[in-house]
Amino acid sequence: MISIVAPVFNEETVIQTFYDQLCAVIDEIDSRFEIIFVDDGSRDSSPALLNRLKQQDARVAVIALSRNFGKEIALTAGLDHSHGDAVIVIDTDLQDPPQLITQLIAEWRNGYDVVYAQRVTRAGESWFKKITAHHFYRLIQRLSHIRIPADTGDFRLLSRRAVEALGRLRERHRFMKGLFAWIGYPQKAVQYDRLPRRAGQSKWNYWRLWNFALEGITSFSTAPLRIATYFGLAVALLAFIYGAFIIYDTLVHGNPVPGYPSLMVVVLFLGGIQLIGIGIIGEYLGRLYDEAKQRPLYLVKSYQPSADCSAKAATTSSITDSHSPTSG
Numbered sequence: 001m002i003s004i005v006a007p008v009f010n011e012e013t014v015i016q017t018f019y020d021q022l023c024a025v026i027d028e029i030d031s032r033f034e035i036i037f038v039d040d041g042s043r044d045s046s047p048a049l050l051n052r053l054k055q056q057d058a059r060v061a062v063i064a065l066s067r068n069f070g071k072e073i074a075l076t077a078g079l080d081h082s083h084g085d086a087v088i089v090i091d092t093d094l095q096d097p098p099q100l101i102t103q104l105i106a107e108w109r110n111g112y113d114v115v116y117a118q119r120v121t122r123a124g125e126s127w128f129k130k131i132t133a134h135h136f137y138r139l140i141q142r143l144s145h146i147r148i149p150a151d152t153g154d155f156r157l158l159s160r161r162a163v164e165a166l167g168r169l170r171e172r173h174r175f176m177k178g179l180f181a182w183i184g185y186p187q188k189a190v191q192y193d194r195l196p197r198r199a200g201q202s203k204w205n206y207w208r209l210w211n212f213a214l215e216g217i218t219s220f221s222t223a224p225l226r227i228a229t230y231f232g233l234a235v236a237l238l239a240f241i242y243g244a245f246i247i248y249d250t251l252v253h254g255n256p257v258p259g260y261p262s263l264m265v266v267v268l269f270l271g272g273i274q275l276i277g278i279g280i281i282g283e284y285l286g287r288l289y290d291e292a293k294q295r296p297l298y299l300v301k302s303y304q305p306s307a308d309c310s311a312k313a314a315t316t317s318s319i320t321d322s323h324s325p326t327s328g
Contacts, residue, residue: 001032001308002105003084007074008050009040011092015049018092023057025098029105034306036061037092038078041068051304058307066299072174073298075154079163081303087158095194096155103190104157113185116149116156121193148181149189156180170297172290224280235273239266 004022008015019035026033037050039062047064054060063077075089086108090096100117107115154176158166165183181187 001034001084002026002029003034003036003082003087004101005036005038005075005078005082005087005089006092007038007040007071007078008042008046008092009068009071009074010042010044010046012042012044012046012049014092014094015046015053018094018098019053021094022090022098022101025101029102031105032308033059034061034082034084034308035059036063036078036082036306038074039064040071040074041065054304061306062302062304064301064303066301069298071154072176075176076166076174077298077300079158079166081305082163083308085160087160087163089154089156089158091153091155096153097192100155100190100192101157107188107190108157108159111186112188113159113162114156114180114183114187116152116180116187116189118149118189118191119151119153119194120191146178146181148178149187152177152189154180159185161185172295172297173287174297224283232273232277235270239270242266 004026006018011018015037022035035057037053037060039047039050050060050062054062061081063081065074065077069077078089079087086105088101088104090098090101096117104115104117158180162183162185165185166179169179169182
């Protein structure tokens with residue numbers, strides 16, 4: 001069986017179209033499927049549409065989280081509840097074409113544990129977003145000791161052992177693209193042209209993308225701390241040299257004490273550097289604080305499994321009951 005995990009947050013305008021295109025693809029593949037929709041606290045009619053799909057198609061499973069936890073957590077919830085021998089992660093906005101699923105499965109059957117879809121082009125996105133995304137992936141590759149594939153989103157296939165490995169990583173600040181790379185195992189890229197969003201609006205504005213970039217860098221690199229250390233040492237060295245020059249100049253030529261503007265510039269510069277360093281330390285300290293609280297990653301409001309999983313659970317329960325000491 002193959003599981004398909006699709007996080008949903010206020011996607012009422014595209015859910016039905018996504019489902020129709022997805023079914024047109026998987027109906028041609030000789031495998032059993034379960035389609036897991038994870039409702040990440042939607043406030044539109046998405047929950048009603050998902051429940052309707054659940055009633056129409058026994059392959060559909062619906063996980064409703066207690067509130068909006070964010071896409072990375074919603075993906076984790078879907079992976080935790082998947083039962084397939086392979087799991088495919090895909091967004092519902094149809095920027096990632098379901099038609100690529102056939103190729104992902106083919107490469108998995110060739111022995112790859114992770115088959116990720118790598119973007120060649122990004123249609124429907126602004127030039128600024130394309131440029132920042134391009135440089136972000138190159139930057140994080142330089143800063144991290146883990147090779148995170150460039151121009152790659154969450155659209156990918158994971159083998160069962162890859163999913164179980166991810167299930168052992170329960171950190172609160174989850175940069176899934178980094179976690180997918182961290183587990184290792186044989187991985188292969190499948191290139192494709194990313195399509196424009198079919199309907200609705202992206203939930204990723206530039207502020208959220210900026211915070212997401214910080215999440216990725218601080219989750220998989222301590223380079224900012226190291227840079228702050230080196231920069232502090234360089235500034236301290238320059239301050240020492242400048243101080244020696246001031247002493248020499250005073251002893252040799254005297255000092256009429258003009259220099260108030262230059263003094264303020266130096267003080268403000270050093271103060272700014274200190275605040276930046278404290279801010280970087282604070283980012284890492286805040287993550288340690290969140291990890292120390294040991295809260296669950298998410299809470300499930302309701303879970304409606306697919307028919308295959310319900311039947312499997314019933315069979316397992318029946319076998320357990322027939323072998324229990326109190327059974328007749």
